Amino acid sequence: MIQSQFQPLAYQNVVRFAKPLDPMTPRAIVAPSGLHAFTSRVSALGKLSAEELLLLQGLGRFTRSHAQHEEIGGDGKPMMSRVVLSGWACQQRMLGDGRRQIISFLLPGDVIGSLEPLDLPVDHSVVALTQVITVDATALVKAIASGDPAYRGLARAARLLALGEITLLRDQIVRLGRQTAYERMVHLLLELHARLKMAGLATPDTFALPISQEILADALGLSVVHTNRVLQQVRHDGLLETRSGQVKILDLEAMRTVADWTATTVEPSASRLARLG
Amino acid sequence: MIQSQFQPLAYQNVVRFAKPLDPMTPRAIVAPSGLHAFTSRVSALGKLSAEELLLLQGLGRFTRSHAQHEEIGGDGKPMMSRVVLSGWACQQRMLGDGRRQIISFLLPGDVIGSLEPLDLPVDHSVVALTQVITVDATALVKAIASGDPAYRGLARAARLLALGEITLLRDQIVRLGRQTAYERMVHLLLELHARLKMAGLATPDTFALPISQEILADALGLSVVHTNRVLQQVRHDGLLETRSGQVKILDLEAMRTVADWTATTVEPSASRLARLG
DNA sequence: CGGTCCATTGAGCTTAGTCAAAGAGCGTGG
DNA sequence: CCACGCTCTTTGACTAAGCTCAATGGACCG
Numbered sequence: 069m070i071q072s073q074f075q076p077l078a079y080q081n082v083v084r085f086a087k088p089l090d091p092m093t094p095r096a097i098v099a100p101s102g103l104h105a106f107t108s109r110v111s112a113l114g115k116l117s118a119e120e121l122l123l124l125q126g127l128g129r130f131t132r133s134h135a136q137h138e139e140i141g142g143d144g145k146p147m148m149s150r151v152v153l154s155g156w157a158c159q160q161r162m163l164g165d166g167r168r169q170i171i172s173f174l175l176p177g178d179v180i181g182s183l184e185p186l187d188l189p190v191d192h193s194v195v196a197l198t199q200v201i202t203v204d205a206t207a208l209v210k211a212i213a214s215g216d217p218a219y220r221g222l223a224r225a226a227r228l229l230a231l232g233e234i235t236l237l238r239d240q241i242v243r244l245g246r247q248t249a250y251e252r253m254v255h256l257l258l259e260l261h262a263r264l265k266m267a268g269l270a271t272p273d274t275f276a277l278p279i280s281q282e283i284l285a286d287a288l289g290l291s292v293v294h295t296n297r298v299l300q301q302v303r304h305d306g307l308l309e310t311r312s313g314q315v316k317i318l319d320l321e322a323m324r325t326v327a328d329w330t331a332t333t334v335e336p337s338a339s340r341l342a343r344l345g
Numbered sequence: 346m347i348q349s350q351f352q353p354l355a356y357q358n359v360v361r362f363a364k365p366l367d368p369m370t371p372r373a374i375v376a377p378s379g380l381h382a383f384t385s386r387v388s389a390l391g392k393l394s395a396e397e398l399l400l401l402q403g404l405g406r407f408t409r410s411h412a413q414h415e416e417i418g419g420d421g422k423p424m425m426s427r428v429v430l431s432g433w434a435c436q437q438r439m440l441g442d443g444r445r446q447i448i449s450f451l452l453p454g455d456v457i458g459s460l461e462p463l464d465l466p467v468d469h470s471v472v473a474l475t476q477v478i479t480v481d482a483t484a485l486v487k488a489i490a491s492g493d494p495a496y497r498g499l500a501r502a503a504r505l506l507a508l509g510e511i512t513l514l515r516d517q518i519v520r521l522g523r524q525t526a527y528e529r530m531v532h533l534l535l536e537l538h539a540r541l542k543m544a545g546l547a548t549p550d551t552f553a554l555p556i557s558q559e560i561l562a563d564a565l566g567l568s569v570v571h572t573n574r575v576l577q578q579v580r581h582d583g584l585l586e587t588r589s590g591q592v593k594i595l596d597l598e599a600m601r602t603v604a605d606w607t608a609t610t611v612e613p614s615a616s617r618l619a620r621l622g
Numbered sequence: 623c624g625g626t627c628c629a630t631t632g633a634g635c636t637t638a639g640t641c642a643a644a645g646a647g648c649g650t651g652g
Numbered sequence: 653c654c655a656c657g658c659t660c661t662t663t664g665a666c667t668a669a670g671c672t673c674a675a676t677g678g679a680c681c682g
C-alpha cells in the first residue's frame with residue numbers, strides 16, 4: 069500500500085515496522101525509548117516537578133504487546149488508559165452493515181483513552197494496525213485524579229493532550245466533509261508527517277507509513293480502489309514518492325497548498341502548546 | 346429550510362426562534378431559565394456542593410446577546426468560555442476557497458470553548474446561527490482552575506461535558522466518512538432531537554430547527570441542492586414532516602434503523618453520565 | 623413594488639463507488 | 653528450491669451518488 073511503481077507493501081511495511089520490536093531489538097530497550105518520547109512530549113507541555121517526572125519514568129514497567137488487528141480496548145467498555153510506545157493503532161467505529169470509519173490514528177507517544185479520570189464506556193474501539201507496544205498509564209490517571217497539587221503539572225498536560233486530540237478530530241471532520249479525495253489524501257499525509265516528526269519518527273521529508281491502502285481508505289472515507297487511484301495521482305503529480313512503506317515528500321509547499329494546510333493544523337496545536345508550556 | 350410542502354422557512358424560523366428572546370419576553374426572564382437548563386445539566390453529572398451550586402446560579406448576571414451571523418469567538422484567538430442560554434450557534438472552519446464545514450452545533454446548555462482552563466488559540470470559529478444569548482462562564486473556569494477541592498464536582502462535570510463534546514465529534518466523523526447523504530441527514534436530525542430533548546427543548550416527537558438548508562448542508566458536507574432533495578426524500582418516505590421550521594418525527598424506529606443509530610450516540614453519552622453521577 | 627433570502631426543480635456533468643480480474647511480494651510446506 | 657496461497661495493489665468497465673449551473677417561485681421587508 070501506499071506504494072506504487074513495483075511492490076505491494078502494506079504487509080511488507082507492517083513486518084518491516086514490527087521487526088525492530090521483536091527479534092532485532094529486545095523489548096527492554098525499545099519500550100523505554102518509546103516512553104522517553106512520551107515523557108519529553110509531556111514535559112514540553114509545561115514544567116513538571118521532580119515527583120511528576122519520576123512518576124512518568126516509572127511507567128515503563130507495565131508494557132504490553134498487542135498483535136496486529138488486536139482490539140486494545142473500548143467498544144462499550146470503559147477504556148483503560150495506556151500510552152502507545154511503538155506501532156500504529158486507531159480509534160474506529162463500525163456501522164451495522166460492516167462499513168468502518170477510522171476516527172483517528174494513534175501513533176507512538178499518543179494516549180489511548182484519556183489521562184483524565186473518566187471511567188465511562190466509550191462508543192468506539194481501539195485496534196492495533198501493526199504490532200503495538202503500549203504501557204499502562206493508570207498511575208498517571210490516579211495521580212491526576214487525586215487532585216494533589218503536586219500533580220498540577222501532569223493534570224495540565226493531560227488537558228493539553230486531550231485538546232490536541234480534539235483538534236485532530238476537527239481536522240478529520242473538515243477533511244471528510246469538505247475536501248475532495250485528493251485533498252484529503254494529501255492533508256492526512258501531512259498530518260501524519262507532522263505528528264511523526266514531533267514524535268521523532270520522521271525526517272523533514274520522509275516517514276514510514278505501515279498501513280495498507282484499505283486502512284487509509286477507511287480513514288479517508290473512500291473506497292480502496294479510489295484510494296489507490298488518488299494516491300497514484302498524487303505520486304504522478306510529483307508531490308511525493310512511496311516505496312517500501314516509506315513516504316518521501318517531494319514538494320511540501322505544493323502539498324500544503326493543495327490541502328489547504330493552515331499551519332493551524334495538528335502540529336500547531338502542539339507547537340503552540342509547547343510555546344506556552 | 347427543512348420545510349417542504351409550502352413555505353420557505355429558514356429565515357422565518359430564525360425570526361420565530363429569536364422572537365421570544367427579544368420583544369416578547371424580557372431578557373431578564375429568558376436568561377435565567379436558560380441558565381437553569383445548564384445548571385440542571387451540570388448537576389446531573391455529579392453531586393455538587395452548595396458552594397458550587399451557588400456559583401452556577403450566580404453566573405446569570407453576565408449575559409450577552411449575539412446577532413445572527415455574529416462571530417462569538419475563536420478563529421485564532423483563545424476562546425472565552427461561555428454557555429449558550431438560547432439560540433443556536435456552531436463551530437465551523439472555512440477553507441481557503443470559501444468552502445465551509447460546520448464542525449458541531451452548539452445548542453442551549455452547551456459550552457462554548459471549554460470549562461477547563463486552557464487559554465490557547467483555537468483553529469475554528471464559533472458563529473451565531475440565530476440570535477443567541479450566552480453567559481460568561483469565566484467564574485466557573487477560574488473555580489475549576491483553582492484546584493480548590495471545594496470545586497471537585499465542577500471539575501468533574503467539566504470533564505464530562507468535554508467528553509460528551511468529543512463523542513459528538515466522533516459521530517460527525519462517522520456520518521461524514523461512511524454514511525450516505527440520506528443516512529447523514531436522518532442521523533443528524535436524530536442527534537439534534539436527542540440533544541434538544543435533554544435540554545428540555547423538544548417533545549418526544551417534535552423540535553424546532555431554526556436553520557436554513559444551507560447550514561444543514563455545511564454540517565452534512567453536502568451541497569445545498571442535494572440537501573434539499575435528500576430532505577424531500579426523507580419526508581416523502583414518511584419518516585418525518587417539516588413545517589414552519591418545526592420537525593415532526595413520524596417514524597422514529599425507521600429513522601433509527603436507517604441511520605444506524607446505536608443508542609451509543611449522543612444522548613447515551615449523556616444518560617450514561619447521568620447514571621454515573 | 624422592487625429587493626432579498628430561501629426553497630425547489632431541471633439538465634448535464636464529475637467524482638467516487640462497485641464488480642471483477644490480474645499481478646506482485648512473501649511465507650509455507652513439500 | 654519451487655509451487656501454492658494469502659494479502660495487498662493495480663486496472664478496466666460500468667454505475668451511481670452527489671455537484672454545478674441556471675432558473676423559478678414564495679415569503680417577507682422596507
